[in-house]
Amino acid sequence: MTKYDLVAIDIDGTLVNDLHEITPAVATAVKRIVDSGSRVVLCTGRPYPGAKRYMEELELTQEGDYIINYHGALVQRTDTGEVVINHQLTHDEMLEWQAIVDAENVSFQAVSEDGVFTEAVDFTPTHLVEPYVNTMSLHVRKLSELNPDQLYSKFIMKDDVARIDKLAAAIPDDMHERFTIIRSMDDSIEVLHKEASKGRTLKELIDHLGIPRERIMTIGDSGNDIDMVEFGGLGVAMGNAVPEVLAVADVVTSTNNEDGVAEAINRYFFGE
Numbered sequence: 001m002t003k004y005d006l007v008a009i010d011i012d013g014t015l016v017n018d019l020h021e022i023t024p025a026v027a028t029a030v031k032r033i034v035d036s037g038s039r040v041v042l043c044t045g046r047p048y049p050g051a052k053r054y055m056e057e058l059e060l061t062q063e064g065d066y067i068i069n070y071h072g073a074l075v076q077r078t079d080t081g082e083v084v085i086n087h088q089l090t091h092d093e094m095l096e097w098q099a100i101v102d103a104e105n106v107s108f109q110a111v112s113e114d115g116v117f118t119e120a121v122d123f124t125p126t127h128l129v130e131p132y133v134n135t136m137s138l139h140v141r142k143l144s145e146l147n148p149d150q151l152y153s154k155f156i157m158k159d160d161v162a163r164i165d166k167l168a169a170a171i172p173d174d175m176h177e178r179f180t181i182i183r184s185m186d187d188s189i190e191v192l193h194k195e196a197s198k199g200r201t202l203k204e205l206i207d208h209l210g211i212p213r214e215r216i217m218t219i220g221d222s223g224n225d226i227d228m229v230e231f232g233g234l235g236v237a238m239g240n241a242v243p244e245v246l247a248v249a250d251v252v253t254s255t256n257n258e259d260g261v262a263e264a265i266n267r268y269f270f271g272e
Contacts, residue, residue: 002036004269005211008068008202008228009261010220011044011054014238017257022057029262030058033269041205043068043198045184045224047111047153048076070111070153071182071224072201073192085204087193088151093179097155097191098143100175104167106159112152115139154196158188184224199227219264220245221256236264 009015009030016022033040040060044051047069055061055078065078075085094110101108110117115137157167164187171181180192195201198220206216218225218232221241229235230248237249238260246252251268254260266272 002038002269003215003271004038004217004233005215006039006041006206006209006217007033007265007269008041008043008198008216008218008232010198010222010225010228011042011046011051013221013240013256014219014225015042015054015256015261022054023259023262025259025262027058029265030060033265034059038269039065039209041066041068041202043072043202043218043220043225043228045069045071045182045190047113048074048081066205068198068201068205071180071184071190071192071196072198073153073196075201075205084208085201087196087201088153089155089179089191089193090152091146091148091150094146094152094155095144097175100171101157101167104163104170106157106163106167109156109158110143110152111154111156112150114150117141117143117146119143153192155191156188157190161186164189182224184222190224197227198224199229199231202228202231217264217269219253219261234268236268 015026030040042051042055042060051067051069055067061078063079066075067078068075073087074083076083098108108118117139119142157164168183168189179194180196182190182192184190206213214233216232217234217236218228219236220229221238223242223244226244226248229237229245235249237245237252239252239255253264
């Protein structure tokens with residue numbers, strides 16, 4: 001019997017190297033977990049379309065497979081796309097954030113299952129990162145005129161670092177209390193439902209599956225992985241992890257460019 005029933009793995013900076021590739025060593029290690037009868041759940045800030053290639057490459061699209069995406073806003077079955085846990089944002093919340101962001105002259109995008117919505121018309125490569133990387137459609141619309149019943153998985157503000165620094169300082173204290181606010185990169189801020197984070201949503205998923213906390217292993221590297229790594233029965237920080245992840249991890253593995261996920265699985269899951 002293996003020590004862990006589920007291994008939760010971040011994608012960018014963890015599962016994939018800096019070329020956004022899953023190396024053969026990592027793919028083999030993940031397959032060994034599945035073959036042993038345990039689950040692998042990818043936990044990512046990406047939407048379902050942006051993670052699909054990796055799910056398919058690892059064959060994590062079978063009945064009973066799940067993905068945690070949008071930093072924990074959604075949990076979906078990977079065989080059907082069905083949403084099983086949902087922490088989304090409303091139209092009114094989107095307009096509230098848009099007003100704060102517009103006052104600082106920062107790019108604002110609202111992301112839903114229907115695509116990425118923005119009022120920006122003077123596009124730069126910065127504006128196109130989210131739809132391009134995640135193969136999502138981009139809609140230029142007046143946001144106040146969108147369907148008021150529309151729900152959003154996250155809001156993203158992506159601009160040059162100086163503007164994002166200024167915006168971060170301008171966010172009112174009550175917004176920090178009402179929402180989950182993530183700065184996973186220096187040039188972006190992402191806003192989620194208050195109940196949405198990788199760690200909290202992972203807890204909901206394992207409760208749904210009947211798996212105790214001590215029988216999960218978590219692996220991550222960035223700011224949005226902190227509570228997930230801390231929550232794991234064994235929390236693993238990548239060698240390239242930010243200091244905050246290293247501080248809460250139980251163990252540290254090699255970097256994402258050195259097959260760190262494979263090393264962690266082989267050493268701590270299989271005891272080799």
